[in-house]
Each structure stands twice: as C-alpha cells, then as structure tokens.
Amino acid sequence: MTQARSGPPAETRSVGELVNDATEQISRLIRDELQLARLEVQKKGKLIGRGAGLAGAGALLAFYGGAALIAAAVCALAIPLPAWxxxxxxxxxxxxxxxxxxxxxxxxxxxxxxxxxxxxxxxxxxxxxxxxxxxxx
Known part of the structure; x- marks a missing residue:
C-alpha cells in the first residue's frame, strides 16, 4: 500500500504535518485490520454453520440408527416372548x-x-x- 506523496520532502515538513500523516496512517491501519478481522469472522462463521449442519445431520442419522437397534432388540425378544x-x-x-x-x-x-x-x-x-x-x- 504505497502511495505517491505530494508536497515537500519529509525533512522539510512540519511536526504538525508529520503528526497528521501518522494519524491518517494509523486510522487507515486500524480500518484495514478491522476489515481483515470482519472477513476472517465471516469465513469462520460459514465454516461453523456448515460444521453444525453436518453434525446435526450426523446426530439425526445416529438417532434413527439407535431407534432401529431398539426395534431389533424388541424383535429379538419377541421370538421367545410375546411382542408386548x-x-x-x-x-x-x-x-x-x-x-x-x-x-x-x-x-x-x-x-x-x-x-x-x-x-x-x-x-x-x-x-x-x-x-x-x-x-x-
């Protein structure tokens, strides 16, 4: 992010001008860092959403698998006993x-x-x- 500077060289600039430049650069740096943080959080949020969805689908399938095993246990016990x-x-x-x-x-x-x-x-x-x-x- 280099920019061409217009105006006198740094040696002849006043302290006020240098402070003003530093303030602008710090403000720009902070805005850029906040933008980077925002993009990183968005990316991680998408990954978290996808991971939560996959985990939820896995949990649902595991629930149905457990229900099938319970039904199988009932059927196995129904061989020597009445179904009820x-x-x-x-x-x-x-x-x-x-x-x-x-x-x-x-x-x-x-x-x-x-x-x-x-x-x-x-x-x-x-x-x-x-x-x-x-x-x-």
Whole structure:
C-alpha cells in the first residue's frame, strides 16, 4: 500500500504535518485490520454453520440408527416372548438407563452452578486484602 506523496520532502515538513500523516496512517491501519478481522469472522462463521449442519445431520442419522437397534432388540425378544412383553422389557431398560444418565447430568450441573469463577474471585479478594494491609503499614 504505497502511495505517491505530494508536497515537500519529509525533512522539510512540519511536526504538525508529520503528526497528521501518522494519524491518517494509523486510522487507515486500524480500518484495514478491522476489515481483515470482519472477513476472517465471516469465513469462520460459514465454516461453523456448515460444521453444525453436518453434525446435526450426523446426530439425526445416529438417532434413527439407535431407534432401529431398539426395534431389533424388541424383535429379538419377541421370538421367545410375546411382542408386548418384549417391548415392555426394552422400554423399561431404556427408561432406567435414561433416568441414570439424567441423574448424573443433574449432579454435574449442580456442581457447576453458580457459573462464577469462585477460585479467581477468592484470589482477587486476597489480593485486595494484601494491598490494603500493605497500604496501612
């Protein structure tokens, strides 16, 4: 980004002119950096959108695959048992497994709440106390 300069050479320019040029160049640099950042964020946003779409499609197919396996388990149990009993057994196992996972998830969420960095907050409090103690000496 070189531009031809019109006017006197740099040696004969006043400090005000040099400051004005520096201000313009800094402004242009900041605008260019912001434009570059905007383009980079747009590119990454498109990739994130595409990745999320692919992940969603994969999750949907996995869900249907799981449903097919559950249906296969019901059909396999329906060979020695009546169909209603096979479905009841598979449904009960799924409910127990789902309940156990939900309880584990609830426990993890309760441990994470409140989402405040408590250790960092304690460290800041200690720092403030140390500064207060040092100031009173």
């Amino acid at each position: 009993a096979a479905a009841l057994i598979v449904g009960g196992v799924l409910l127990v497994a789902g309940g156990a996972l939900a309880l584990l998830g609830k426990k993890d969420v309760q441990e994470a709440v409140p989402p405040v960095p408590q250790e960092a907050a304690e460290g800041v409090k200690r720092d403030i106390e140390t500064i207060k103690d040092g100031r009173h000496r």
